[in-house]
Amino acid sequence: MTDTIKTVSFSGSGASKWKFSGDKSGSFVTKSMAKAIDDKLLSRESTPSATIKNNLVPLKVGIFVWRTLTKRIVVKEELDRRGIDLDTLLCPICNDVVESVDHAIYSCKFAQGIWVGILKWWNLPPSPSITLEELIKYSRSLVPVSCKKKVWQAVVWVTCYLIWKNRNLKVFKNDAWATSRIVTEIQVKSFEWIKNRSRKSFASWHQWLISPSSSNIIDVNFDPG
Numbered sequence: 682m683t684d685t686i687k688t689v690s691f692s693g694s695g696a697s698k699w700k701f702s703g704d705k706s707g708s709f710v711t712k713s714m715a716k717a718i719d720d721k722l723l724s725r726e727s728t729p730s731a732t733i734k735n736n737l738v739p740l741k742v743g744i745f746v747w748r749t750l751t752k753r754i755v756v757k758e759e760l761d762r763r764g765i766d767l768d769t770l771l772c773p774i775c776n777d778v779v780e781s782v783d784h785a786i787y788s789c790k791f792a793q794g795i796w797v798g799i800l801k802w803w804n805l806p807p808s809p810s811i812t813l814e815e816l817i818k819y820s821r822s823l824v825p826v827s828c829k830k831k832v833w834q835a836v837v838w839v840t841c842y843l844i845w846k847n848r849n850l851k852v853f854k855n856d857a858w859a860t861s862r863i864v865t866e867i868q869v870k871s872f873e874w875i876k877n878r879s880r881k882s883f884a885s886w887h888q889w890l891i892s893p894s895s896s897n898i899i900d901v902n903f904d905p906g
């Protein structure tokens with residue numbers, strides 16, 4: 682904790698202007714800096730109970746998705762908006778456009794490759810016009826009526842969560858997996874989490890991979906909502 686306090690300095694009333702004292706350019710956001718900002722700035726803006734829930738996935742996934750919807754994740758546009766002085770606002774992965782929350786989780790080519798894989802797995806057509814918010818909030822309308830919508834929502838949320846995790850691995854450790862392996866990670870994690878939270882029998886791993894939206898394999902009785 683001492684290290685992170687040394688690294689990030691706070692100035693101005695109410696920390697309206699922040700600057701990284703550990704780096705002259707101010708553009709170098711390390712993992713510890715990102716964590717300090719996350720702990721000190723973004724979490725301060727939220728209340729402990731603020732989240733959205735889907736009981737098929739762990740609470741931490743819902744909290745992350747809520748923070749995504751309310752622009753509380755450590756992307757450059759949000760740091761800039763909160764008065765943190767950065768040399769560049771460009772996405773650290775594609776270096777092409779400003780790194781907004783939507784860009785990092787959805788429209789960056791890194792994220793898009795993963796979403797294409799997920800939509801293909803669910804046998805859904807790519808939707809170029811849809812926004813991340815629409816995908817998260819209204820994604821129920823994308824899937825066939827016969828499918829349990831809550832399962833699809835859980836998959837969308839797990840995808841957001843794991844795109845962000847892999848974005849951080851790539852930015853801070855240059856260690857992200859290939860797109861196909863991240864899609865597999867999403868398939869594995871969502872299967873594990875949903876199966877463990879199902880009251881009734883759930884699809885087999887093979888069925889989950891081949892036809893996740895098929896109603897006859899998702900034999901679970903969840904609360905509506």
Ligand SMILES: [Zn+2]
Nearest residue numbers: 772774775789
């Ligand atoms: Zn990008």
